[in-house]
Each structure stands twice: as structure tokens, then as C-alpha cells.
Amino acid sequence: MESNVVLKGSLAFLGLAELLQQLGGGGSTGILKISSSWSGVPGYIYLKNGNPVDAEYGKITGLEALNGFFGWRKAHFEFMEEDVNRDPVIKKSRMELILDGLRLVDEGVIPIMGENDSDSHKSRSGPDQLPVLNGPVVDYVYVVDEEIFQDGDEIVIQNRFGNWFWVILEGTVEVVRITENGKAPILRMTEGAFIGSIVSFLRDGNVRSASIYAVGRVQLGVVDSELIAREYSSLSEMFQNILISMDKRMKQLTDVCTALVLKHSPPLSGKPGGKRFIDKKQNEHKIFFITRGQAFVYVKMKKKYIHLLTLGVGDLIGRIPFLNAAHEPYSAHVYVSDDIAVQPIEASVVEQEYEALSSTLKNMIQNMTNSISVTTGRIFDLIRSAGQSDDAD
Numbered sequence: 001m002e003s004n005v006v007l008k009g010s011l012a013f014l015g016l017a018e019l020l021q022q023l024g025g026g027g028s029t030g031i032l033k034i035s036s037s038w039s040g041v042p043g044y045i046y047l048k049n050g051n052p053v054d055a056e057y058g059k060i061t062g063l064e065a066l067n068g069f070f071g072w073r074k075a076h077f078e079f080m081e082e083d084v085n086r087d088p089v090i091k092k093s094r095m096e097l098i099l100d101g102l103r104l105v106d107e108g109v110i111p112i113m114g115e116n117d118s119d120s121h122k123s124r125s126g127p128d129q130l131p132v133l134n135g136p137v138v139d140y141v142y143v144v145d146e147e148i149f150q151d152g153d154e155i156v157i158q159n160r161f162g163n164w165f166w167v168i169l170e171g172t173v174e175v176v177r178i179t180e181n182g183k184a185p186i187l188r189m190t191e192g193a194f195i196g197s198i199v200s201f202l203r204d205g206n207v208r209s210a211s212i213y214a215v216g217r218v219q220l221g222v223v224d225s226e227l228i229a230r231e232y233s234s235l236s237e238m239f240q241n242i243l244i245s246m247d248k249r250m251k252q253l254t255d256v257c258t259a260l261v262l263k264h265s266p267p268l269s270g271k272p273g274g275k276r277f278i279d280k281k282q283n284e285h286k287i288f289f290i291t292r293g294q295a296f297v298y299v300k301m302k303k304k305y306i307h308l309l310t311l312g313v314g315d316l317i318g319r320i321p322f323l324n325a326a327h328e329p330y331s332a333h334v335y336v337s338d339d340i341a342v343q344p345i346e347a348s349v350v351e352q353e354y355e356a357l358s359s360t361l362k363n364m365i366q367n368m369t370n371s372i373s374v375t376t377g378r379i380f381d382l383i384r385s386a387g388q389s390d391d392a393d
């Protein structure tokens with residue numbers, strides 16, 4: 001019974017949001033059991049390939065049960081790796097679940113269990129505490145060389161050219177955006193995470209979008225980029241465009257995160273312009289490429305709209321179910337310019353192509369979606385902590 005427990009600890013140290021990110025990054029399948037002395041019965045979250053598919057708390061199941069767990073602070077967890085044969089009752093992406101769960105706690109919709117109110121923000125990773133991005137077990141088949149870096153070494157230098165990749169074999173690195181206003185630490189990455197932009201093959205020279213430093217001793221595996229480049233060039237144009245658009249999303253999020261860390265240009269608030277394009281009921285399961293005009297992705301927090309992304313021609317609107325990388329439709333609102341024109345995409349066609357990829361390329365794509373998810377989580381934490389001083393209004 002005890003042998004398949006692969007991770008256990010306290011939610012007071014590792015909040016549920018961070019725990020779900022970690023299990024998600026590793027693509028874990030199994031059951032997360034949460035126990036608290038404040039509750040008579042334990043709760044369960046069922047994960048398949050890193051995504052919560054169902055949850056149970058007594059007679060409460062699905063999304064309602066899962067949301068409630070965001071309010072559990074003085075609780076212990078155990079993750080048991082095993083097959084999960086449940087229909088996916090929870091349809092939202094991991095990122096949407098985390099963002100919504102935290103928002104519902106902030107808004108007081110989900111009560112905090114086992115803690116007095118003044119402590120309620122403490123256990124979540126604070127604005128100065130960097131989230132950590134991990135990855136699945138490393139597949140050594142595509143590792144052609146190994147490199148060692150010591151604490152503080154600069155592994156990647158922002159704005160330099162470079163289009164090779166590493167996978168982290170051991171240790172932790174920190175991603176830092178350098179600007180004229182100062183250095184903005186964005187997040188940390190550890191075992192299994194990839195370093196390097198996935199779309200770098202497309203350009204003559206990939207300009208590094210951030211600097212990366214070793215935190216302690218780090219061992220990196222150099223990824224066989226020729227192998228990846230060959231596979232990448234065999235992808236359909238549509239699939240390549242999806243990856244390019246996801247990479248753009250990640251870079252824009254890193255811009256927003258940087259501005260928040262450096263406390264420059266507070267994120268735009270107020271009612272967005274343009275017309276509403278996508279919401280929970282309408283277009284829920286649809287995906288589109290923009291063929292003309294622009295789309296603006298906003299999240300609503302504490303009655304304010306925060307402008308996260310500007311999407312243009314060739315970009316994707318909507319969520320590809322297995323990719324887990326979009327904020328809309330559940331956690332974000334999309335507004336569009338008057339001249340917008342879009343072309344629908346069939347998710348099943350994209351999925352077929354994805355399923356045929358090598359596990360390495362799949363891992364690299366998942367790494368990008370995890371980066372989007374973790375960076376968004378950090379943005380929300382920064383906004384929340386900045387917003388706490390506004391709460392009095």
C-alpha cells in the first residue's frame with residue numbers, strides 16, 4: 001500500500017497550486033490524497049498525465065471538490081503513482097484550475113480551512129519567492145553531451161545569439177530578464193526542464209530572451225538539436241504556427257512579469273475596448289487562427305481587467321485541450337479589434353499530429369506550456385500582492 005507513494009509533505013510549505021504545477025510538470029498519473037485534522041475525511045485529486053481529471057471530498061466530486069482544496073492550508077498530502085481509470089470530469093486546463101482556485105480563495109468564495117484569516121496569504125508562494133518549473137524524467141537518448149556549471153555561472157546570456165538546447169539533469173537554474181530598469185528574476189527551473197526557445201530553428205539566429213544562471217552546481221544535458229530540427233521541419237505549417245504562437249505568448253507573459261517584478265508600468269486596468277470574442281458558453285471548445293486584426297487577452301482580478309496578451313495575425317485564440325497553454329476561455333476574456341477575421345482549427349487534427357511526435361519534442365512542447373502556466377501563476381501572485389495595498393479602497 002505504501003510503496004507507490006512518490007511524494008509527500010505539507011501544504012503549508014508547498015501550496016496546492018505549486019504542488020499541482022510540480023506534478024503537472026512531471027506529467028504524473030496517480031492519486032493525490034490530502035488529509036487535515038480539520039476535516040473528518042481526506043480528499044482525493046485524480047491526475048492523468050499531469051492534469052487533474054476528477055476530485056472527491058466525501059460526497060462532493062469533480063470541480064467543486066477540487067476548488068475546495070485550495071482553501072486547505074494545514075494539511076498533509078501524499079501522491080501515489082498509479083493508473084487512473086476515471087473519465088475526465090474536470091475539463092479545465094491545469095493552469096485554469098489553479099488560477100480560478102486561487103481567485104476564489106481571494107474573493108472569499110472558498111473558505112480557508114485551518115488557519116485564521118490574517119494568515120491566509122502566507123502559505124502560497126509569495127511575490128519574492130520564485131516558482132520552480134520541473135519536467136518529466138529525462139530521456140537520455142537525445143542527450144549528446146553533458147556540461148557542468150557552478151553556482152552563479154551564466155549559462156545563457158540575454159540578447160546573444162544561440163539556438164541550442166539543454167535539459168537540466170541535476171540542480172536548479174534561475175531565469176532572469178535584464179532591462180535598463182534592473183534585473184527581474186522570473187522563475188527557477190530544475191530537473192527535466194528545458195533551456196532554450198523551441199522555435200529557434202525557424203529563425204536564422206535565435207536571440208536569447210533572458211539570461212540563465214546556475215543556482216548551486218548544475219549538470220546540463222546538451223540536446224541533440226539536429227535530431228529535433230529535423231523533426232521540427234517535418235511538422236505541418238499549422239503545427240509550426242501553433243508553436244510559434246505559444247512561444248510568443250510565453251515571451252509576452254515574461255514581459256508582463258518583468259514589468260511587475262520591477263514595479264514599472266502597472267498592468268492595464270479598466271474596461272477593455274473592442275468587442276468580446278470568446279466566453280465560457282460561446283466558442284468554448286473552439287480554436288482559431290487570426291487571419292486579420294488583433295485580439296487582446298484580459299484576466300479579471302478584483303474587478304479590474306489586466307491586459308496579459310496582444311495576439312495578431314497567425315496567432316491562436318482558444319485552448320487546445322491537450323496542450324494546456326491558453327488562458328481563455330475559462331480564466332481570461334478575449335476582446336478583438338473591429339476588423340478581426342479568424343479561421344477555425346480542428347483540435348483533433350492537431351492532436352493526431354502531436355501524438356505522432358517523438359517523446360523528446362513532446363516534452364519540449366509540454367515544457368513550453370508549463371512555462372506559460374508557471375509564469376502566469378507568478379504574474380497573478382505579483383498582482384495580488386500589489387493589489388493588497390489597493391484593497392482598502
Ligand SMILES: Nc1ncnc2c1ncn2[C@@H]1O[C@@H]2COP(=O)(O)O[C@H]2[C@H]1O
Pocket residue numbers: 133156162175186187194195196197200206207208209210211212250253254371372375
Ligand atoms: N517565462 C519563462 N519561463 C520559462 N523559461 C523561460 C521564460 N522566459 C525565458 N525562459 C528561458 O530562458 C531562455 C532564454 O533563451 P531562449 O530565448 O532561447 O529560451 C528561453 C527559455 O528557455
